[in-house]
Amino acid sequence: MPRASPFWIDPMFALSSRKWLNWVLLAFLTTTSAAGIAWRWYHTSRPEYRLQRGREAIEREDWDAVYDIAEKLESSGESDRALLLSAEAQIRQQQYSRALNTLNLVSDQGPIRFQAAVLSARCLLELKLLREANAAYQWILEQEPENIDAHRGLAAIAYDLGQMARAVEHLQ
Numbered sequence: 264m265p266r267a268s269p270f271w272i273d274p275m276f277a278l279s280s281r282k283w284l285n286w287v288l289l290a291f292l293t294t295t296s297a298a299g300i301a302w303r304w305y306h307t308s309r310p311e312y313r314l315q316r317g318r319e320a321i322e323r324e325d326w327d328a329v330y331d332i333a334e335k336l337e338s339s340g341e342s343d344r345a346l347l348l349s350a351e352a353q354i355r356q357q358q359y360s361r362a363l364n365t366l367n368l369v370s371d372q373g374p375i376r377f378q379a380a381v382l383s384a385r386c387l388l389e390l391k392l393l394r395e396a397n398a399a400y401q402w403i404l405e406q407e408p409e410n411i412d413a414h415r416g417l418a419a420i421a422y423d424l425g426q427m428a429r430a431v432e433h434l435q
Contacts, residue, residue, distance in 0.1 A: 310341040317348040343371040359386040393420050
């Protein structure tokens with residue numbers, strides 16, 4: 264009686280196991296590719312990601328990209344982030360009144376509102392509305408006592424008013 268060859272030598276088993284291995288490999292590659300594409304779509308469609316990309320476009324002064332990203336944020340239901348990004352671009356372009364009007368449309372009561380308040384205070388300072396800027400910076404310091412922008416702004420206001428000791432105090 265002929266002895267059966269072991270499975271690793273049997274040509275029929277080897278052929279079928281190669282097909283099986285190819286199918287498993289193809290399924291694995293397809294699944295990981297789909298997962299990678301889904302992760303990338305999810306990551307790049309996140310509001311925080313888009314806001315960061317918008318800020319990078321502001322640094323490059325690529326205004327078309329900034330407003331395109333703001334439009335995408337708006338259409339995805341993130342109107343406050345879109346307003347914040349638009350206002351940041353307007354401030355960079357020294358359109359302080361326009362930026363202030365844009366920031367006044369922000370309705371969020373959380374961190375976005377706080378960022379809007381910091382930008383609003385800067386606009387008020389640039390527009391030489393010192394009393395309003397002072398009030399805004401004081402509110403910011405009530406919320407976040409170590410906020411550097413608020414201390415800088417209050418130092419600038421104190422300097423403009425000739426209060427050098429107070430200006431130095433805020434700068435320290």
